[in-house]
Amino acid sequence: MSRPRVYLETFGCQMNELDSELVAGQLHALGYRFVDEPEGAQVILYNTCSVREHAEQKVWSRLGELAIRKQDDPVLVVGVLGCLAERDGVALVKRMPVVDVLCGPGELDKLPSLLDNAYRTRQSLLADRVTATDADRRSASQIALQGNSSRRSATLAAAQDSLEMLDLSRATSPLETMDEDHPSAGAVRKRSAYVRITRGCNKFCTYCVVPFTRGAEVHRPPEHIIDECKKLADAGVIEITLLGQTVNHYRFEHGAAVTIGGVVQPQKGRSYAGGHRRDPFAGLRVTTFADLLSRIHEEVPSIERLRFVTSYPRDFGDDVLEVIRDHPRICRYLHVPAQSGSDRILKLMNRGYTVSEYLEFIDRARGFLHEPAKGRPLSISGDIIVGFPTESEADFDATIGLIERVRYKNCFIFKYSPRPGTTAFDKLEDDVPDAIKRRWNNTALDVQSRISDELSRESLGRTLGVFVEGLSRMEEKKRERPAKSCGGGVSLTIGGKVIHSHAGEEDEDAGGLMAPVEALGEAVMGATTQLSGRSDGDHIVFFDVPSGASADELVGRIVPVTIERVQRLSLFGRLDGASAGRSKK
Numbered sequence: 342m343s344r345p346r347v348y349l350e351t352f353g354c355q356m357n358e359l360d361s362e363l364v365a366g367q368l369h370a371l372g373y374r375f376v377d378e379p380e381g382a383q384v385i386l387y388n389t390c391s392v393r394e395h396a397e398q399k400v401w402s403r404l405g406e407l408a409i410r411k412q413d414d415p416v417l418v419v420g421v422l423g424c425l426a427e428r429d430g431v432a433l434v435k436r437m438p439v440v441d442v443l444c445g446p447g448e449l450d451k452l453p454s455l456l457d458n459a460y461r462t463r464q465s466l467l468a469d470r471v472t473a474t475d476a477d478r479r480s481a482s483q484i485a486l487q488g489n490s491s492r493r494s495a496t497l498a499a500a501q502d503s504l505e506m507l508d509l510s511r512a513t514s515p516l517e518t519m520d521e522d523h524p525s526a527g528a529v530r531k532r533s534a535y536v537r538i539t540r541g542c543n544k545f546c547t548y549c550v551v552p553f554t555r556g557a558e559v560h561r562p563p564e565h566i567i568d569e570c571k572k573l574a575d576a577g578v579i580e581i582t583l584l585g586q587t588v589n590h591y592r593f594e595h596g597a598a599v600t601i602g603g604v605v606q607p608q609k610g611r612s613y614a615g616g617h618r619r620d621p622f623a624g625l626r627v628t629t630f631a632d633l634l635s636r637i638h639e640e641v642p643s644i645e646r647l648r649f650v651t652s653y654p655r656d657f658g659d660d661v662l663e664v665i666r667d668h669p670r671i672c673r674y675l676h677v678p679a680q681s682g683s684d685r686i687l688k689l690m691n692r693g694y695t696v697s698e699y700l701e702f703i704d705r706a707r708g709f710l711h712e713p714a715k716g717r718p719l720s721i722s723g724d725i726i727v728g729f730p731t732e733s734e735a736d737f738d739a740t741i742g743l744i745e746r747v748r749y750k751n752c753f754i755f756k757y758s759p760r761p762g763t764t765a766f767d768k769l770e771d772d773v774p775d776a777i778k779r780r781w782n783n784t785a786l787d788v789q790s791r792i793s794d795e796l797s798r799e800s801l802g803r804t805l806g807v808f809v810e811g812l813s814r815m816e817e818k819k820r821e822r823p824a825k826s827c828g829g830g831v832s833l834t835i836g837g838k839v840i841h842s843h844a845g846e847e848d849e850d851a852g853g854l855m856a857p858v859e860a861l862g863e864a865v866m867g868a869t870t871q872l873s874g875r876s877d878g879d880h881i882v883f884f885d886v887p888s889g890a891s892a893d894e895l896v897g898r899i900v901p902v903t904i905e906r907v908q909r910l911s912l913f914g915r916l917d918g919a920s921a922g923r924s925k926k
C-alpha cells in the first residue's frame with residue numbers, strides 16, 4: 342500500500358485529544374502521512390463527541406459535505422471514531438453511507454486494521470468498476486464498537502489487552518514531525534501532555550452518555566502511568582495533565598492485579614466506602630489517587646507542573662488535599678463540576694451528593710489549598726447544566742446561589758441536551774423550553790463573568806509562573822497563520838476563541854467563559870509580539886515578548902509574568918527581559 346494521506350479532526354474533550362494523538366502516532370508508525378487540510382487527503386477521520394446534541398451536529402454536517410465529495414472521489418476513506426460512533430453504532434452508517442469505518446473509543450487499538458481493510462476495499466470496488474449501492478457500501482464498512490456492555494461485563498483479561506497497549510506504545514519522540522508535507526507544522530518541541538489514569542465511568546449521571554460511550558471505569562496500573570510520565574519527561578515535556586472522568590476515584594489494588602504476557606493489566610473500578618477521609622487501605626497493597634500524585638511528583642522531578650481533570654465532588658479525601666498542599670509542583674487547581682445548586686435536581690441527576698456536601702468539599706479544599714499570602718491561591722472551576730427536566734425558577738435561583746457562594750475562577754454553563762440511551766432521556770421529558778434555557782444560560786454567564794472579573798483582579802501586581810503556549814490569537818491573525826497549539830495541546834486557539842480544552846468549549850451550547858475577543862484585540866497592533874500561556878491556577882495570561890528575547894525560545898517554558906491589567910478571565914502582564922534571558926531552555 343502506498344502511504345495514504347490522512348486528515349484527522351478532533352471534537353470533544355481532552356480524552357478525545359489524547360486518543361487522537363495516540364491514534365495518529367500509531368498510524369504514523371505504520372506509514373500514514375498526516376495533512377492539515379481535508380482537501381487532498383485520502384483518508385478523513387473524525388474523532389467525535391456525543392455529550393450534547395450540538396457536538397454531534399457538527400459531525401453530521403461534515404459527513405454531509407463528504408458525501409458530496411465522495412461522488413467525485415470514490416476511493417476516499419471516511420472514518421468516524423469516538424463517542425458518536427459508539428453511541429449511534431451501525432445506525433450511523435445507515436444514515437450516512439459515506440462512512441467506511443466506525444470505531445468506538447474503547448476499540449481504537451483496532452483502527453489500523455479497520456483502516457487497512459477499508460482502504461483496500463475502496464480500491465477494489467473501484468478496480469472492479471462495481472457501481473456500489475448503499476447496501477454494498479454498508480456491508481463493506483469496517484466496524485469496531487464495544488456494544489452495550491462488552492467491556493463493562495467482560496473479564497479483565499479480555500477487556501484491557503491491546504487498548505492498554507495503545508497508551509503504552511505512545512510515540513514520544515520530541516521533535517518528530519507528523520507531517521512531511523509541512524515539516525514545520527509538527528516540529529515544535531512538545532512540552533505539555535495528557536496522561537490517562539482512568540478509562541470510562543461508573544457514575545451513570547442520568548443525563549450523560551459517557552458511561553455508555555467509554556464503558557466501565559478501569560484504572561491503569563500505576564507503574565504504566567509513571568513510566569509514561571518519565572518517557573514524556575525524557576522527551577522534553579514539563580507539564581502533565583492526568584485524565585479521567587472521576588480522577589479522584591483512582592485506585593489500584595496490587596493484590597488483585599492480573600498479569601498477561603508479563604504486562605500488568607488495568608483494573609476495573611469498584612465502589613468502596615472511601616468517604617471523605619483517609620482510605621483505610623492506603624499504603625498497603627493499594628495505590629490511591631493521593632499515592633499516585635505523590636509518586637509522580639517524586640519520581641518524575643523534571644515535571645514542573647502536574648494537574649488533573651476531572652474531580653468528582655464526592656469521595657475526595659483529605660489525603661489528596663494534603664498531597665497537593667505538600668508538593669509544590671502540583672497545581673493549585675481543581676475542576677470539580679457541581680452541575681446544579683438544587684438538591685432536588687442533583688437527585689434527579691443521580692449525582693450522589695447534596696449542595697451542602699458539595700460546599701463542604703469546596704470549603705475543605707480551600708482550607709487546605711488556598712494560600713494567597715504564600716502566592717498560592719486555589720483556583721476552582723466548574724460545570725453547570727441549566728434546564729434539566731422539571732427545573733424551576735427556584736431550582737435555577739439555587740444554582741445561581743451556588744455559583745455566587747463557590748466563586749469559581751470560571752464555570753462552563755451548558756444547556757441540558759437530552760441524549761438517547763440515558764435515563765433522563767428515557768424517563769424525564771425535556772420540558773424546559775429552549776427560550777428559558779437560553780435565558781438561564783445567559784444569566785448564569787453574567788453572574789460568573791462578574792465573579793471571574795473580581796477574582797482576576799486579585800492577581801493584579803502578582804508575579805505568576807506562566808507556561809507559555811504560543812502566539813496569542815491576535816498575533817496569529819496578524820501573521821495570517823492558522824491557529825496552532827504551540828505548547829503541545831493543553832489549550833488551543835480555535836475558531837477565533839482562546840479555549841481551555843474541556844468538553845464542549847468550542848460548542849455553542851457551552852456558555853464557557855472565554856477570553857473576550859475585544860480583550861485580545863488590543864496591544865498587538867504595534868511592533869511587539871504577544872504570547873499567551875497559563876498560570877498554575879489556569880488563568881490565561883498575555884504578555885509581549887521583551888526586547889532582546891525571541892518568541893521561539895519562550896514557548897514551552899514557564900516564565901514569571903507580573904500582572905498589570907485584567908479583563909474577565911484574561912490577565913495581561915509583563916515579562917522582564919532579564920528573566921526571559923535567564924530561564925533555561
Ligand code: SAH
Nearest residue numbers: 548549586651678724725755756757758844
Ligand atoms: N466526568 C465529568 C464530566 C464529563 S462531561 C464530571 O462528572 O464532572 C463534561 C460536562 O458536560 C459535564 O460536566 C456536564 O456539565 C456536561 N454535560 C454532560 N452531559 C450533558 C447533557 N446531556 N446536556 C448538557 N450538558 C451535559
Ligand code: SF4
Nearest residue numbers: 542544545546549551
Ligand atoms: Fe458523565 Fe457523571 Fe461520569 Fe461525569 S461522572 S462522565 S457526568 S456519568
Ligand code: F3S
Nearest residue numbers: 353354390391392424
Ligand atoms: Fe466522549 Fe469526551 Fe464527548 S468522553 S462524549 S468525547 S466529552
